[in-house]
């Protein structure tokens with residue numbers, strides 16, 4: 001079912017309106033986002049697809065408080081992110097946003113448990129590193145260093161680190177981009193399970209259109225704009241997806 005609406009009604013946690021991002025470069029202005037409108041509902045999983053350079057990461061980074069908009073607004077619950085002070089944005093990012101990137105970004109000299117503890121120690125109401133690592137199936141790898149873990153296991157440590165603080169928003173930028181397909185499935189299963197467990201709204205950027213099958217809604221970007229929103233009538237579990 002194709003759906004061009006940008007709003008899904010109640011339960012909205014993010015309201016994005018007229019969002020624009022322009023980067024000034026030596027070669028001139030780059031319009032990374034052009035007038036983007038979107039409402040995002042609590043607990044839903046969005047998959048963002050689109051060609052390279054279409055604005056997906058920029059959109060994710062602005063919602064996560066890693067980048068600032070040029071114009072337009074992003075409201076998270078009662079907070080206008082686009083008008084918040086730097087301190088308020090930092091507090092929002094710390095309390096409410098978990099990030100998962102393509103290249104795990106674990107500290108090589110720390111164990112799995114210690115990598116997760118880096119975050120749980122600075123967050124209120126965080127689960128213990130042991131609890132977070134159990135949720136991603138790594139209870140037997142607590143004291144392993146990243147070099148002693150496979151790529152998929154390292155990414156699952158990154159998932160545990162991202163969700164240990166029970167974030168409202170889980171942002172995943174190409175989370176399976178450097179994994180083989182079986183490891184990718186395990187990472188997506190972990191993301192899906194923990195997001196459900198903590199009630200996080202999840203956004204996954206991917207070049208792999210197959211991942212769209214696990215989404216509630218699939219958002220397509222082109223040239224900095226949303227061109228299409230598809231509501232999945234039936235979500236597919238990562239293990240059942242063909243990709």
Ligand SMILES: Nc1ncnc2c1ncn2[C@@H]1O[C@H](COP(=O)(O)OP(=O)(O)OP(=O)(O)O)[C@@H](O)[C@H]1O
Pocket residue numbers: 023024025030031032050051052053054055056057058059
């Ligand atoms: N810090 C920056 N400075 C200048 N231009 C940037 C910057 N970040 C992104 N851009 C440009 O903004 C546009 C959107 O980039 P973005 O990374 O959001 O796209 P994307 O859809 O995530 O691409 P990819 O799939 O390759 O990661 C691109 O033209 C990119 O070159």
